[in-house]
Amino acid sequence: MSISGIFRMLDPYTRKHSRRISRMAVIIARKVGVCDKDELRKIRIGCLYHDIGKLFIPLEVLNKSEPLSRREYSMIKKHPVFGLRIIKRFPELHDISKIILQHHESWDGTGYPHGLKAGKTCLGARICSLADSFDAMRTDRTYSGKKPFLLVVKEINRCSGKRYDPSVVEAFNKCARKLDMLARG
Numbered sequence: 669m670s671i672s673g674i675f676r677m678l679d680p681y682t683r684k685h686s687r688r689i690s691r692m693a694v695i696i697a698r699k700v701g702v703c704d705k706d707e708l709r710k711i712r713i714g715c716l717y718h719d720i721g722k723l724f725i726p727l728e729v730l731n732k733s734e735p736l737s738r739r740e741y742s743m744i745k746k747h748p749v750f751g752l753r754i755i756k757r758f759p760e761l762h763d764i765s766k767i768i769l770q771h772h773e774s775w776d777g778t779g780y781p782h783g784l785k786a787g788k789t790c791l792g793a794r795i796c797s798l799a800d801s802f803d804a805m806r807t808d809r810t811y812s813g814k815k816p817f818l819l820v821v822k823e824i825n826r827c828s829g830k831r832y833d834p835s836v837v838e839a840f841n842k843c844a845r846k847l848d849m850l851a852r853g
Contacts, residue, residue, distance in 0.1 A: 671717070671754075671755075671758050671761060674720065674723070674754060675716070675717065675720065677723055678719070678720070678722065678723060679722075679727060679730065679731070681809075682719050682722055682730075685719070685803055685804075685807070686715070686716050686717070686718060686719055687716065688803050688850050688851060689715045689716070689718060689796060689799045689800055689803055690712050690713070690715040690716040691712075691850055692715075692799040692802065692803065692847045692850055692851075693711050693712065693715040693792070693795045693796055693799045694708055694711060694712050695843050695846060695847060695850075696795050696798065696799060696836060696839050696840055696843065696847070697711045697791075697792075697795055697839075699839035699840075699842045699843050700791070700795065700835060700836060700839040702791070707792075710763050710764050710767070710792055711767070711791075711792040711795060711796075713761070713764050714764035714766075714767030714768060714792050714793075714796065715767065715771075715792070715795075715796045715799065715800075717751065717755065717761070717764065717768060718751070718767060718768055718771045718796050718800065719747065719751070720750075720751045720754050720755065720768065721746070721747035721748055721749065721750030721751030721752070721753070721754065721768070722747045722750075722751075723750070723754070724746070724747065724750040725743055725744060725746075725747055725750075729743060729744065730744075731810045732810065732811065733810045733811050734811075735811075745772070745780045745781060746781065748768060748769050748770070748771060748772055748780070748781050749769065749781050751768040751769070752765055752768055752769045755768055764792070766789070766790040766792070766793060767790060767792040767793045767796055769781070769793075770782075770784065770789040770790060770793035771793045771796040771797050771800060772797065773788075773789045773793060773797070774797075774830065774831045774832075775794070775829060775830060775831060775832055775833050775834075776829070776830045776831070778830075778831075779797075779831075786833070791833075791836075794832070794833040794836050795836055797831070797832065797836075798824065798832050798833075798836050798837065798840055799847070801824065801831070801832075802820060802824060802840070802844075802847060802851065803851050805820040805823065806820055806848060806851040806852070807851055817844075817848050821841070821844050824837060824840060825837060825841070
């Protein structure tokens, strides 16, 4: 099966979310100063497939409206590793593997799956992390409603240097309104 065939197996929300993240990430990457076409391609494709590992998570867990149990949250936290396993089957995509594996790491080392700190994750993963959070907060999900734009921008800025790379937050601030149009449309 092709990677695009595997992508189509994701639930409709995750497919749409991943497409938005991919577009947002390229916009943020350009604001950060990424000009190299190959690097932009890696970021675009890596962000498109960032949640591919969710194929290993039961839909009843992914779509649960109540708080997750410890076991369920532990399962969710494994999706970057599951995604890496899928991507390794496609040699032409090995260059995006770090984005998939690291997109839930935090600048301060409190993320998952490996608790990597600032500078230990690739730029594409740091961009994906912020775009992923922004989209999650600006769209309705089964477990939470959409949050107001200014509140989301404030939250992202509050987490600069903790959850997010400060240079990525700075770039985000330059294009937040444009990203919001993507999240809504």
